[in-house]
Amino acid sequence: MTDAIRHLYLHVPFCSRICPYCAFYVHRGGVGEQRAFVRALIAEAALARRSFAFDLETVFLGGGTPSLLPADEWGTLMAALPPRRVGAEVTLETNPITVTAEKAAAWREAGINRISLGVQSFDPGFLKVLGRDHTPEIVERSVALLRGAGFENLNIDLMFALPGEATGGFAATLRHALALRPDHISAYALTYEEDTPFFERLNRGEWLRDEAAEIEMFEGTARELDAAGLPFYEVSNYARPGFESRHNRAYWRGADYLGLGPSACSTVGTERWTNVKDTARHAAEVEAGRLPIGEREALSPETRRKERIMFGLRTREGIEKELLLSHDAAVAEATRDGLAEWREDHLVLTRQGRLLADSVAALFV
Numbered sequence: 001m002t003d004a005i006r007h008l009y010l011h012v013p014f015c016s017r018i019c020p021y022c023a024f025y026v027h028r029g030g031v032g033e034q035r036a037f038v039r040a041l042i043a044e045a046a047l048a049r050r051s052f053a054f055d056l057e058t059v060f061l062g063g064g065t066p067s068l069l070p071a072d073e074w075g076t077l078m079a080a081l082p083p084r085r086v087g088a089e090v091t092l093e094t095n096p097i098t099v100t101a102e103k104a105a106a107w108r109e110a111g112i113n114r115i116s117l118g119v120q121s122f123d124p125g126f127l128k129v130l131g132r133d134h135t136p137e138i139v140e141r142s143v144a145l146l147r148g149a150g151f152e153n154l155n156i157d158l159m160f161a162l163p164g165e166a167t168g169g170f171a172a173t174l175r176h177a178l179a180l181r182p183d184h185i186s187a188y189a190l191t192y193e194e195d196t197p198f199f200e201r202l203n204r205g206e207w208l209r210d211e212a213a214e215i216e217m218f219e220g221t222a223r224e225l226d227a228a229g230l231p232f233y234e235v236s237n238y239a240r241p242g243f244e245s246r247h248n249r250a251y252w253r254g255a256d257y258l259g260l261g262p263s264a265c266s267t268v269g270t271e272r273w274t275n276v277k278d279t280a281r282h283a284a285e286v287e288a289g290r291l292p293i294g295e296r297e298a299l300s301p302e303t304r305r306k307e308r309i310m311f312g313l314r315t316r317e318g319i320e321k322e323l324l325l326s327h328d329a330a331v332a333e334a335t336r337d338g339l340a341e342w343r344e345d346h347l348v349l350t351r352q353g354r355l356l357a358d359s360v361a362a363l364f365v
């Protein structure tokens, strides 16, 4: 048996509507389907417990929109998960429109202690373009409900560089988010994923990307959030000290993790696998007593080391020297071009390097 699994991800595939930029495995589903899915997830957790030892430090419920699940399912679902440590971080991805006092209380009661609120923008026009079903007022109400229920660790997810978005427009979104006093903000530039309506619109020339505006928004975000007491700890993530996401940090430092639910990915030792991307097949597999694995991939220690470099470079701490021993040329290029610098025995990105984080990481692949 491998070392105990410390990080667990659960993928809940339901969404009330499908956003035109989304590339995750998601679909609609009524309450009956959702309840059946919870049974399948519980069965999968039981199967996983036969194959792996667990000592969970973090659990992340993502999707999809896990907050869609009925309030009365949470106690049973969370109790059926593998054992977690006292003080484990348990995050729920939440769509603002799904937050009710009843659900917030059920989530707290079930042991969830961190909420990641998918806000994306405070501009009603852009929320429409993004296909989101909430308004700024709904976000404000949901934050009040969550704080009222006792959630002390709250993330707000934002996206910038939306089609036609001006720099000042995103600055207003950021100020609106800060006024709600979140403990953590994730701010990613919109990515146009293949096979999405947004990708097609970009390719048809309906929209143009404005790289200069994107850079300005990225830099403005880092400046504004730093001044507000939420310094960056990863290129796209900002937190009050002590509120950094422990789950994401585990991914970035290359820890093993297990994923449950359709399309969920797991990485354990030298193996990576992805669950079937089909909710009905997922249920059928677990009912037959099999882990619902779709694809498997063998990972060499070298691949895992490179992944650690790529993710670690994006973090404030950077990469320890020992991991970079065979990358003299890449280190020389990144430092010569002012994209990275040594801070004691760690290589960290400079301000300029953070703007080009993916290109710098590519030097090491």
Ligand code: SF4
Pocket (backbone or CB within 6 Å): 014, 015, 017, 018, 019, 022, 023, 024, 026, 063, 064, 065, 095, 118
């Ligand atoms: S709510 Fe999130 S997961 Fe669901 S469709 Fe929109 S972007 Fe995708």
